[in-house]
Amino acid sequence: MYRLPVINETDVRALPGIGRREAIELAAAENAAFIAELKALPPVAWDGITDCDPWTVKDVAAHVLGWAEAAMSWREFRHQMAAALRGWRSNPVHAQNALQVEERKHLTPDEVVERLEVALPALLCLRRRLSLPGRLIPLYNPLFGLTTLSFAMDVIFTRDVFAHRIDVATSAGTELSVGPNDRRIFADCLRHWARNTQANLRFELDGPLDGNYLIGKGSVASVRGRGTDLVRVLAGRLAPEELTIEGDRERALAWLAVPCPF
CATH class of the missing domain: 3.30.1050 (Nonspecific Lipid-transfer Protein; Chain A)
Known part of the structure; x- marks a missing residue:
């Protein structure tokens, strides 16, 4: 993993981008931190509203789980993509996210965590396999335009977990554990x-x-x-x-x- 220079001021323009190997290391660390954060929550915190209003902490975790489970199952992936296509005129990403949350409402917090412990490593394995060929696969997202599947898998998925860790900490009133x-x-x-x-x-x-x-x-x-x-x-x-x-x-x-x- 690239180590940030220990200086008084970091010029972000001079920093290297995240490469393929480092992306996997960062994703593994972020996934582990997310699961640890969820396990440390008191039961009442799971119902707290996050910055992603009206999502609760449990909804945020269910959304992350939904993305991971889509990567584990071709059937689940097609199911979620169908929801995205139905919401194309408004916002396909929001439509897919909403489906992920709604279809996991019945899970308890413990069940969400248990399934995350299976699904996130499985997603990481897929990301390893697709990172290199994914550079040749174009991907359009209304949030960040035209990019590649590799960029989404190597960078955006990890940022998403990182941002949601902050959502959870902010809602629960806890301090983010930073590494x-x-x-x-x-x-x-x-x-x-x-x-x-x-x-x-x-x-x-x-x-x-x-x-x-x-x-x-x-x-x-x-x-x-x-x-x-x-x-x-x-x-x-x-x-x-x-x-x-x-x-x-x-x-x-x-x-x-x-x-x-x-």
Whole structure:
């Protein structure tokens, strides 16, 4: 796994992208962290509403489970794709996500965790097999446009689990347990976002995802807040105005309004 440099300020533009081998390592670590987080929740936390309103913590876990189980079964995959096609005129991803949650409403929290412990490793095996040939398979998603199956499997799926770990922690009122894998995923999100926006900012972040990050020359504005809140902003879960901005506020808010694919 690529280790972020231990310096006072990280220029995200200089960071390398996530390669195939590292992607698998990050996914395995993130999956394990997600399951550990769910196992540590008290029963009452599973009914808490998340930033993905009206989803509860259990719904978020069921959504992650739904994606993984689609990879385990061709029949389940076709079933979910049919739901996506039926929702094509509005939002196919939302239609598929809604099906994943609705069809797993009957599961108890323990059952969700047990099935995740089987499904997530199975999905990881599929990702290993498809990562290289997946570079040749185009994929369109309304959230991030035209890309490849490899990008979705190597990057987006892991970011999705990472963001949902923050959703769970925020809802449950717990502190996110952060390891090198989380910092690497977070920095790669900022690198991707910086490339898409051509922003010119400094991030001075505290909390479990603390750190100082340079975007461009960093001369237009400084943005301060919790690192987890910045993820929530870039994922469309939190308004950019919740962060503290010094400098050209209008330009900073315009950049922060551009989402990063999760």
